[in-house]
Amino acid sequence: MTEAPDSLRIDKWLWHARFFKTRSLAAKQVSEGKVRVNAQKISKPARSVSAGDVLTFPQANAIRVVKILALGARRGPAPEAQALYEDLSPPSEQPSQRPLERSGPRPTKKERRRLINSRPDPLE
Known part of the structure; x- marks a missing residue:
């Protein structure tokens, strides 16, 4: 097996x-x-990082803050990847997206339009 290096490119x-x-x-x-x-x-992908550095970057609709715990020797499975960092991001304040619970038969076209129009616009 190869050992993890002392520093690694950030990308x-x-x-x-x-x-x-x-x-x-x-x-x-x-x-x-x-x-x-x-x-x-930073603006150069060749910037070296090492264990103990704290990274802040956007991912999807959230800002991630992670502390590097280790530098991996390869891109392995997800559990191995999660052992490389500690997540310092604050918990999201947005409610979780749960599917709507059905309480009867399928909604009619009129009811679907009313439901869609009552939702907030995601682009605003």
């Missing part, structure tokens, strides 16, 4: 930890200046 670490599906997506986020290392904005 590679984000990919190893499974925050991004591809390394190029991770590099793009870093290049656009959307990633911070120890509260300093």
Whole structure:
């Protein structure tokens, strides 16, 4: 087995930890200046990170704050990837998206329109 290095490129670490599906997506986020290392904005994917560094970056609709615990030698399965970091993100304040519970037969077309129009617009 190969040992984990002392430092690793940030785009590679984000990919190893499974925050991004591809390394190029991770590099793009870093290049656009959307990633911070120890509260300093960075813009080069080749920036080295090591254990103990704190990363802040957007992922989906949330801001992630993670502390690097280890540098992986490979991009392994999810449990192995989750052991590489400690999540410091505050719990989300948004209610969980649960499917609506049905209490009878299917709604009519008129009832569906009323339900759709009563929901808040996600783009606003």
